[in-house]
Amino acid sequence: MTSRREGSPFAGLSTIALKEAADHMNSIRIHLVMVLVLLTAIGSVYAAIGQIKATVGEDQFLFLRLFTTAQQPLPSFVFFLGFLVPLVAIALGFDAINGEYNRRTLSRVLSQPIYRDALLTGKFMGGLLVIAICLLALWLLVTGLGMLLLGLPPSSEEITRGLAFLFASFVYAGVWLAVAMAFSTIVKSPATSALCALTAWLLFTVFWPMLAPLIAGAVAPVDPLDPLTAVHQIDVQQAIARISPNTLYGETTLALLNPATRSLGLLFTDQLSGALMGAPLPFSLSVALIWPQLAGMIAALLVLFTIAYVSFQRQEIRA
Amino acid sequence: MTTVIEARGLIKRYGRFAAVDGIDLAVEKGEVFGLLGPNGSGKTTTILLLLGLTEPTAGSISVLGLDPLRQPLAVKTRVGYLPDQIGFYDHLTAWENLAYTARLAGVISKEADGRIAGALGRVRLEEVANRRVATFSRGMRQRLGLAEVLVKKAEIAILDEPTSGLDPQSTQELLDLIRELAGEGVTFVLSSHQLAMMQTICDRVALFRRGQVGLVGRVEELTANVLGGTFRIEVETENADLVKVLAGVRHVSGLTPLQDRRWRIDADADVRADVAHHIVGAGGVLHSISMRKATLDEVYVRFFEGENHDVAA
Ligand SMILES: Nc1ncnc2c1ncn2[C@@H]1O[C@H](COP(=O)(O)OP(=O)(O)O)[C@@H](O)[C@H]1O
Numbered sequence A: 001m002t003s004r005r006e007g008s009p010f011a012g013l014s015t016i017a018l019k020e021a022a023d024h025m026n027s028i029r030i031h032l033v034m035v036l037v038l039l040t041a042i043g044s045v046y047a048a049i050g051q052i053k054a055t056v057g058e059d060q061f062l063f064l065r066l067f068t069t070a071q072q073p074l075p076s077f078v079f080f081l082g083f084l085v086p087l088v089a090i091a092l093g094f095d096a097i098n099g100e101y102n103r104r105t106l107s108r109v110l111s112q113p114i115y116r117d118a119l120l121t122g123k124f125m126g127g128l129l130v131i132a133i134c135l136l137a138l139w140l141l142v143t144g145l146g147m148l149l150l151g152l153p154p155s156s157e158e159i160t161r162g163l164a165f166l167f168a169s170f171v172y173a174g175v176w177l178a179v180a181m182a183f184s185t186i187v188k189s190p191a192t193s194a195l196c197a198l199t200a201w202l203l204f205t206v207f208w209p210m211l212a213p214l215i216a217g218a219v220a221p222v223d224p225l226d227p228l229t230a231v232h233q234i235d236v237q238q239a240i241a242r243i244s245p246n247t248l249y250g251e252t253t254l255a256l257l258n259p260a261t262r263s264l265g266l267l268f269t270d271q272l273s274g275a276l277m278g279a280p281l282p283f284s285l286s287v288a289l290i291w292p293q294l295a296g297m298i299a300a301l302l303v304l305f306t307i308a309y310v311s312f313q314r315q316e317i318r319a
Numbered sequence B: 001m002t003t004v005i006e007a008r009g010l011i012k013r014y015g016r017f018a019a020v021d022g023i024d025l026a027v028e029k030g031e032v033f034g035l036l037g038p039n040g041s042g043k044t045t046t047i048l049l050l051l052g053l054t055e056p057t058a059g060s061i062s063v064l065g066l067d068p069l070r071q072p073l074a075v076k077t078r079v080g081y082l083p084d085q086i087g088f089y090d091h092l093t094a095w096e097n098l099a100y101t102a103r104l105a106g107v108i109s110k111e112a113d114g115r116i117a118g119a120l121g122r123v124r125l126e127e128v129a130n131r132r133v134a135t136f137s138r139g140m141r142q143r144l145g146l147a148e149v150l151v152k153k154a155e156i157a158i159l160d161e162p163t164s165g166l167d168p169q170s171t172q173e174l175l176d177l178i179r180e181l182a183g184e185g186v187t188f189v190l191s192s193h194q195l196a197m198m199q200t201i202c203d204r205v206a207l208f209r210r211g212q213v214g215l216v217g218r219v220e221e222l223t224a225n226v227l228g229g230t231f232r233i234e235v236e237t238e239n240a241d242l243v244k245v246l247a248g249v250r251h252v253s254g255l256t257p258l259q260d261r262r263w264r265i266d267a268d269a270d271v272r273a274d275v276a277h278h279i280v281g282a283g284g285v286l287h288s289i290s291m292r293k294a295t296l297d298e299v300y301v302r303f304f305e306g307e308n309h310d311v312a313a
């Protein structure tokens, strides 16, 4: 691309974003994943409420427990979200660009006075808009269910933490939307790009937690005579695990929804339910705790979007 | 006459293969200009270069006095494009499709409705305006594409293979529409591999071959220059021995009997009147006499046949 081109790269951006969002909202594909998310959300929250009512005496953060309590056999709401949000994002983005190629609409759209930047960014924005609306609706639903069934309103601290959690989920979804869109520009067939994105999803949400200890064991073997090597191995394992956005998201939600979380280091590598109960941290300290995780996710999002952008700019438009 | 599109020494290489290999073009305002040649001869690539959708390896382009590479938005605001095998958003209606591109083209929404209604009327799609495009035939899609150009009020319309895959009636309708719009001052650049079909509508044509333009000019000029002004006349006659009757008629250079009572006469001028006069004068019955116009296909084959042998290997 020439550097001295004239005209705004944002021309048409909002038009494209709004059309994409409207298309998503009307598409059966998105309706299906939304129903899936909705059912699991309601199920897990309902189960959590039963559990909370049965066990809880005095808990300062009853509302946050809605999100994190797991009731056998159902996992917690945040676990479901960590698992399903990528699926929603992939459904929104896997055919963003190659779908236009296949419908042969790309050159017609790009022959309008807009830059390619606007098309890609607009599609990304449209996807983000849909994600934001859905997450917000889900969050309101859970909060509403909680108020109805627990019979008490959330405290302001709980609302703040809930909103921060909402934002973290949004960023996490953005990462997966960027993954899906990058595949949609690089791979020519929508079916293949969907498979690629789903493979990445399975790898990071299901297999990565199993792989991380194996790799750590190979990279940093434990010497039975030196206890520090064991610590080192766990450090390595954690670093590897954190390559997965799923891990970053898990740690973020842990710190936000479990105010007692004081460190994301050694003590708290496993699930939320394993977190120790102690004196709660103020919100600002919890945010400080998750700052690196959040920054990591945003960085991943930007890198992935740049990959999609560069690959799209270099493509020959002949469809 | 002002030149609205000008390309000089245009080259586009993919790797070492030159899809467009040194093309010079000049299109005047208000004319219908044909880029004609077989598949793979570089027509689409040339169009993409004109629109700034792909970067030339070398050469310069000016469209309406603008550089499509540096001022792509300004060019694309004023130029409409109908791609080869045009596609629409099938889940949207014809109207919604046009409304979307109108918004992208920066047509303000108050004005867009009127323009869309007018354009759909022009291309006779107003009755299906609210039907989803998924149900549209190929001919309807082409007309919808033309409507898009109208909504944009494009000064130049570039249509890539607009008639390919259309049945004869849809083709005729589309060509009539193009002729109508051209009459209103829109400059058209049409690409096609169907030379004979295009010769009726194009003011001037450029004949493409392997990324180069072999010939540019008006259709009659090209036929006259390349085919050396040969006229082919067919007559159907009775009771006349044409060999004798036409002996000595000026300009006639050949005579070939076809099936029953039909003959083909080759001449270097339009000798229909003379031939008819002689046949009737000799007491013959003349059932029909017709002259077949030379087609661009013949021009193309004749012009490039010499080269063909060189590159055949
Ligand atoms: N992206 C590309 N990479 C390599 N070769 C290409 C590419 N696009 C087109 N070509 C080649 O360029 C030549 C001209 O193509 P094109 O302009 O589409 O021809 P036409 O439109 O006249 O049929 C063809 O031989 C085609 O194979």
Ligand SMILES: [Mg+2]
Pocket: B040, B043, B044, B045, B084, B160, B161
């Ligand atoms: Mg072509």
